Amino acid sequence: MKENKCGSCNYCCKVGYLLLSEKEYKKLKKIKKFKAKKGYMLSLNKGCPFLIKNECSVYKFRPQDCKEFACRKLISQKIKQNKDKK
Numbered sequence: 001m002k003e004n005k006c007g008s009c010n011y012c013c014k015v016g017y018l019l020l021s022e023k024e025y026k027k028l029k030k031i032k033k034f035k036a037k038k039g040y041m042l043s044l045n046k047g048c049p050f051l052i053k054n055e056c057s058v059y060k061f062r063p064q065d066c067k068e069f070a071c072r073k074l075i076s077q078k079i080k081q082n083k084d085k086k
């Protein structure tokens with residue numbers, strides 16, 4: 001499995017919404033039943049249903065929305081890594 005760069009942080013698995021594509025919705029629905037609003041909007045306000053023991057249980061198949069979240073914490077880590085390489 002790919003490394004989870006978020007470590008123990010799962011802040012963005014607990015706030016807001018995930019906008020799923022139809023394909024993502026169908027794939028995740030096969031793994032576990034969950035309710036989504038019209039347009040495949042999944043509320044995370046009670047925690048993502050795929051967040052198990054504070055880890056993403058579907059990390060390999062996580063939706064594009066999760067992959068693309070522009071986290072300042074991860075961006076600053078990347079900047080530091082790039083500076084360290086110089």
Ligand code: SF4
Nearest residue numbers: 006009010011012071
């Ligand atoms: S993307 Fe950022 S805020 Fe979200 S879980 Fe990862 S480290 Fe935390």
Ligand code: SF4
Nearest residue numbers: 013048050051056066
């Ligand atoms: S699918 Fe995984 S990474 Fe995305 S919100 Fe849910 S637990 Fe977090």
